[in-house]
Amino acid sequence: MALQQGYYQSQSQRPQATAHLAQTMSLLGLNSQELNQEIEAALAENPALELVEGRHCPGCGRSLRPGAYCPTCNSASGLDEEPLVFVAPSDSSYSAGSGQGLSEEIPNADTEDLPSYVLRQIAPDLEPNELEIAARLLTSLNEDGLLTADLQAEARYSMVPVTTVESITDLIRHADPIGVGALNPTQALLTQLEVLADEAPDSELCARTIQEGMAFLSKRHYGELAQLLGTSKKVAEEIADFITSNLNPYPARAYWGNQRTATNEAPATYQRPDLIIREQQGTDSGRLVVEVTWPLRGLLRVNPLFQEALKEAPGDKAEQWKIDLEQASLLIKCLAQRNHTIVRLMQILAVVQRDYIMAGNAHIKPLTRSSLADELGVHESTISRAVSGKSVQLPNNKIVPLSQFFDRSLHIRTALKEIIKDEPEQKPLSDTKLAKLLAKEGYKIARRTVAKYRNMEGILPAHLRKATAN
C-alpha cells in the first residue's frame, strides 16, 4: 500500500491494512495528506470503491463540497457523511451548522477555482474597471499561485498607469491565500512576512533572509546565513525555522510544512492545513467557522454497480469481490468515524480556545488531552491520535500544529515575550529577574525554566540582547 514514510514514532501496525484488523481508528492519526495517499491507494486497488465527483444537494441541486451542509436548503438531507463545516457560536452552546451565512464565505475548492476565489475577496475594494484588470491578471496565475502576467503589458493593454496595476496586484497578494499573485516566490514570502510581522522573531532579518539568503536557507547553511545577516547562528536558525514553518513561496500550493519541534526534518514538505478556522463574515457575531479539510475532489462511496455485480459473480472471483466490498465499506466507515471524531473534537476546542483562536497566543487556555478526552467520553489515546500530525489554519492565516492547542506553556511564553519586549532595552533582564516578574503576573516558574522558554522563542540571553536593534 502506498503508505510509506510516516513520521510517527512507534506505529506498530502499518502496511497491511487487510480488512478486519484495523477496526476503526487507524485513520484518525493521519493528517489530510497521509489520508489522501491512503485513499488513493485504496481507490486504485479496490474496484468496489468509487469516487463520485461533484456533489449536488438533493434538495436544491446546488453543487456542494462533499459532506457540507447545503446552505440553501439548510440541511444535510441526503448526505451520507457528516458535515465537515460547522459553526461554533460565540456562547457555549453548539449549533451544528445553522446554515445561515456560511454559504458564500466558504471557499469551495471543488466548485470554485482560485482566481474567482481571490477575485471575490478583493472585489469590494475595486472600481469596476479595476475589477476587470484584476480578473485579467488572475487568469495568468500559474499552478503555484504566482502571477505570470507582464504588468507593463497589462497596463498598456488596459490603458492605465502601471502603478494602478501594481496596486491591484498588491491587493491580490494580501487576499487569501496570502501571497497569491506575487510575481515570484520572494515577493510571495515577503508579503506573508508582512502579515505575520509581529509573530516573526525579527522581521527585518527575516526579510533580508528572504531577499538575499534563500540559497543558504535551502541548503541549511545556517552558519553562513548568520554571517550574511551579521547575527548569531542561533538567531539565524530561528529565522530559518520561522520562515520554513510559516511562510510558503508558492501560495496556491497549500501551505508550508510545519513541525516546529527543533529536531524536525522533512523540511520542504507542503501541506494543507487539516482544519481551517475562520471568523464568520458578515454578521460579525464572533462566530467561528470551522472547516475540516477534505482531501478528495468528491465523495467516496461503495460503487453500487459493483454491489450489483457481486450478486452474479463468477464463482472464482466471488470470494475476492466480497472481500473487496467489505474492505471498501469498512474504509468508508472509518472515514466517517474519523470525521466524526475530529468534528466533535473541534466543536469543543473551538469554544474552549476561542480567545486563543481570535486573540492570539496569550489567551490560550492550558488544556490537556485527557481532560478533553473524558469531556468527549472517548479514550485519551483517541484524542492523541486525532491531534497528532494535524495542522490548523487560524483566522489570521497562520498555520499552527493542532497540538499547540494543548500547549501548556504557550501563554507563559508569550507573557515572557511581552515582558522582554517592553522592558528596558539597554539593560536587559536576567533570567532570574524575568522569573520574578513572571511570578508577579502569577506564572510561578523556575529560573531555569525561563531560560528554556527563552530558547524556545529564540530570544537571546540577556547579555547578548542589547546588541540587536530589536
Place this chain on the structure above:
DNA sequence: CTATGGCACGGATT
C-alpha cells in the same frame, strides 16, 4: 561571583 547552558531525574501526560 553571576548568568547560562547541559545533563539527567521524577512526575505528569500521552
Place this chain on the structure above:
DNA sequence: AATCCGTGCCATAG
C-alpha cells in the same frame, strides 16, 4: 510503556 516538561545540580563563560 514511551514521551514530554519543569527543575535541580554542576560546569563553564564572562
